[in-house]
Amino acid sequence: MQFTKAEEYGMQGVLHLADKGKDVVTPLSEISEARDIPEKFLAKIFQSLSRSGILRSHRGVRGGFTLAKPPGEITVKDVLEAIQGPYHLTKCIPDPDSCPRSDSCAMRELLVTAEERLLEVFVKHTLEDVVHMERSMSAPSPEKPNP
Amino acid sequence: MQFTKAEEYGMQGVLHLADKGKDVVTPLSEISEARDIPEKFLAKIFQSLSRSGILRSHRGVRGGFTLAKPPGEITVKDVLEAIQGPYHLTKCIPDPDSCPRSDSCAMRELLVTAEERLLEVFVKHTLEDVVHMERSMSAPSPEKPNP
């Protein structure tokens, strides 16, 4: 697997919204410029996210996008799956019939486990978590917490 | 990410060899037919595996391939990485310079963790383990272990 640009951009865009707060309406143009993302591409990604109920769009003057729910209630997995659909290492995992060998395939068992481990990480972190991490990483003066 | 056919076929081929034992020389034609893999494609994959020191090739009449090491000393990760190189969710993980934001990117931290969890599974299982699993799954009469 490889992360696609769509996932990359989508996460960045959503994190930008999460960072500004749940109800701040932000137009594509701002996000696109701030995070260096092709605007039309981001538009397409955000459309998927709107349809999935993660974002809410607001048309017209001073329109833009907001989160549909508080950042603490949206997991990273929610965002990623809304962008490119369910993630699977092979087709035989969601659909065992796609491979005639799947009944007695030990590799498949391994892959199921591997996939679970991977997704656990994305399920256990919400946008709020990531924003907090981001803020603490770019703290202004981390070397003087207690002068 | 998505498993490629090369990985899929490569694993199947290597498992076929592991199942027959370390020193049984088996030609491509047999593996190709038994596991339903395009022969020329498997040839290319096995070349990578030979160069990586996982397989040993034997040319000429009655030639073919064998494992270079006992099945218990080859991990699933060894095979997969020999086929498509190191696996990474994003370019920024092996090479932080590839993204200007990598210094203060919280997503990257998450991805590093996720990748570790995924690879752990592949490192902890050898070909021997998988072959054992395979045999126990297709046991002839599992309902009568002790008549």
Added chain:
DNA sequence: TCTATATGCAATTCACCAAGGCCGAAGAAT
């Protein structure tokens, strides 16, 4: 020698990612 087998390189086909363009729809401000 003859034949079976791997090796190496080239070429092809196909799917999908990434991006951009155009026009229409919706909604706020006036």
Added chain:
DNA sequence: ATTCTTCGGCCTTGGTGAATTGCATATAGA
């Protein structure tokens, strides 16, 4: 009502890599 801004949907393009196939060569056993 008009106008301007912003999202929405559709279609097109270019590029990259996966998946396969073909052919000529090298090697080694019978």
